[in-house]
Amino acid sequence: MNIVVAMKQIPDLQQIRIRNRKPVLDGVPSALGVIDKNALEAAVLLKEKQGGKVIVLSAGNEEVEETVKEALAAGADEAFLVLDDDLEGADGSTKAMVLAEAINKIEDVGLILFGEGSGDNYSGQVGSRVAELLGMPQAAYASSIEINDSSAVITRSLEDGDEILEVSLPVVVSVLGDINEPRIPSVTQILKAGRKPKEVLELEDLEINLTGLPEIMTVSNLAPETDRKQVKVASVEELLQALRTEGVI
Amino acid sequence: MAGVLVYSANQGLALELITAARKIEDFVVAVSLNDDSLAQALAAAGVRTFKISNPNLVVGDTGAAAAAIKQVLDKENIDTVLLSSDRRGKELAGRLAQAIGAGCLTDVTAIQVDGSKIECQRNALGGATIAVQYIEGPKVMALRPRSYEAAGAGNGSIEELAAEIKDTGIKVIDFKPKAADRVNIEAAEILVAVGQGLSDEEKLADVQALASKLGGEVACSKPVATDKKWLSEERVIGLSGKKCKPQLALLLGISGQVQFTVGIRDARVIAAVNTDENAAINYMADYIIQADLHDVIEELNEKL
Ligand SMILES: Cc1cc2nc3c(=O)[nH]c(=O)nc-3n(C[C@H](O)[C@H](O)[C@H](O)COP(=O)(O)OP(=O)(O)OC[C@H]3O[C@@H](n4cnc5c(N)ncnc54)[C@H](O)[C@@H]3O)c2cc1C
Ligand SMILES: Nc1ncnc2c1ncn2[C@@H]1O[C@H](COP(=O)(O)O)[C@@H](O)[C@H]1O
Numbered sequence: 318m319n320i321v322v323a324m325k326q327i328p329d330l331q332q333i334r335i336r337n338r339k340p341v342l343d344g345v346p347s348a349l350g351v352i353d354k355n356a357l358e359a360a361v362l363l364k365e366k367q368g369g370k371v372i373v374l375s376a377g378n379e380e381v382e383e384t385v386k387e388a389l390a391a392g393a394d395e396a397f398l399v400l401d402d403d404l405e406g407a408d409g410s411t412k413a414m415v416l417a418e419a420i421n422k423i424e425d426v427g428l429i430l431f432g433e434g435s436g437d438n439y440s441g442q443v444g445s446r447v448a449e450l451l452g453m454p455q456a457a458y459a460s461s462i463e464i465n466d467s468s469a470v471i472t473r474s475l476e477d478g479d480e481i482l483e484v485s486l487p488v489v490v491s492v493l494g495d496i497n498e499p500r501i502p503s504v505t506q507i508l509k510a511g512r513k514p515k516e517v518l519e520l521e522d523l524e525i526n527l528t529g530l531p532e533i534m535t536v537s538n539l540a541p542e543t544d545r546k547q548v549k550v551a552s553v554e555e556l557l558q559a560l561r562t563e564g565v566i
Numbered sequence: 567m568a569g570v571l572v573y574s575a576n577q578g579l580a581l582e583l584i585t586a587a588r589k590i591e592d593f594v595v596a597v598s599l600n601d602d603s604l605a606q607a608l609a610a611a612g613v614r615t616f617k618i619s620n621p622n623l624v625v626g627d628t629g630a631a632a633a634a635i636k637q638v639l640d641k642e643n644i645d646t647v648l649l650s651s652d653r654r655g656k657e658l659a660g661r662l663a664q665a666i667g668a669g670c671l672t673d674v675t676a677i678q679v680d681g682s683k684i685e686c687q688r689n690a691l692g693g694a695t696i697a698v699q700y701i702e703g704p705k706v707m708a709l710r711p712r713s714y715e716a717a718g719a720g721n722g723s724i725e726e727l728a729a730e731i732k733d734t735g736i737k738v739i740d741f742k743p744k745a746a747d748r749v750n751i752e753a754a755e756i757l758v759a760v761g762q763g764l765s766d767e768e769k770l771a772d773v774q775a776l777a778s779k780l781g782g783e784v785a786c787s788k789p790v791a792t793d794k795k796w797l798s799e800e801r802v803i804g805l806s807g808k809k810c811k812p813q814l815a816l817l818l819g820i821s822g823q824v825q826f827t828v829g830i831r832d833a834r835v836i837a838a839v840n841t842d843e844n845a846a847i848n849y850m851a852d853y854i855i856q857a858d859l860h861d862v863i864e865e866l867n868e869k870l
Pocket of ligand 1: 351352434435436439760761762763764786787788789790802803804805806807808818819820821822823824825826829839840841842845857858859860
């Protein structure tokens, strides 16, 4: 049984600058989503127990081919990439169709892992959409995953409690950011990553029709105005004084 | 547009959705899945409620929930859906959107109707920006809890609907309720929030003492709740936590990454305590003190 991990390339959010309230993305390096790395680690741990392959799946622009090496170094066996500049900034419905079609081309898939939300958009919809497209059961917000033969036992952490589900395979699961601590690859692993098998497709290689999909239109996307005093105070006494003057204590 | 459908498995959130839906259209219908008391509460809030009862509708089976709601949408010819952006609701949003061929926006904090557009406000780029977006075509929108007041009393109705649901073989083996932490940090006027700079769990008692002296609540950054498990997730400020607007936020040992600051930037006054002179949180603060937070807590507890 193989495990597919869907990982998204995102801009390094700490390096985004704001100019005139607009985000400046030029020159900001790309990385794989933080929680997607937890999904990869979960996959690698399961594989180490029961065999099979871990295949990282990503849809994005050409840069992904480089970015994905990080995942190959951290334990993925193969990469399956759909690369097309049109996929940059594509919305959930487009991406889900692309990912689902790619999964259809991968053999013997028992488990498909997602992050609970992508690092930049954090909408938590792509995994659910893929499950619907593939007609598979799903379990989101997993804090633990166990595989026994043909079924999985998944603990999902909800606001009011932990729900434990038994689901037959194949299943789509999204993981929480605290499900594990992703490993840091060694230098040798990083060097070997470039030689691991990669299947690279373009959008036109997939038999899907992306016309007529609903569209998300953006009216504006601005940083809120921040106007903080940024006054350095030298002592706790001074801090108390300032807070009293503000009338907040 | 021919009406709006609202659904949440959580009764309180479902009532909030009714208020939001009425901003869009007068004609609002609601759904309850295997839940009599939810159906009654929805009808008592004045909406036409479809009650679906089916043994194959297991709680936790998101695919089945989406299939059931889709049947109501088809029958009533509705293509606008409001869900709650709690975890169950967010999970359902993508699945239902895919099932009905809709666009989907989750974690929506406010909606504004502009002609035929329903403009949704949500955080983007990890919280660095606020995007205003709308969906062209069928739409599923999931609203953050407590973005709208719960709907008041009205005169609704309940209709039973037989829906066809496949048995997908999902079984709920167990549900372990979380120890209830009924704190509502969003309502607090004063928040004392701790981050990973706090050295150990025992020190929380001093933090709590300080919060009590100030008449506020203890809150935290995400890793303090999810990695260290020192506080409940109810107390997390930020993108995946709560959006707060206290009069005063005292931030202790928090670095100020964007996913955190998005939850506190509406505070009136922010004071930050950090050993790192260049911590990002300092750019978000009104008062900055470069010091060990443990010393600051001790001194504050003495002086207050
Ligand atoms: C999709 C996504 C969603 C997220 N959602 C959230 C969210 O909702 N809320 C959230 O908080 N995070 C969230 N995060 C995580 C976020 O990116 C940061 O990792 C997190 O906020 C860091 O927490 P921290 O500031 O407590 O810890 P750190 O970044 O480790 O910072 C600790 C700080 O303490 C200071 N310090 C250390 N010792 C002392 C001392 N003795 N005295 C004073 N200062 C000291 C250090 O200088 C440092 O600045 C999310 C991440 C992702 C990817
Ligand atoms: N372009 C993409 N390629 C691969 N996986 C993706 C892509 N976009 C989203 N995902 C996966 O879907 C999850 C949820 O994304 P989102 O719905 O954007 O929050 C992410 O954590 C990834 O696992």
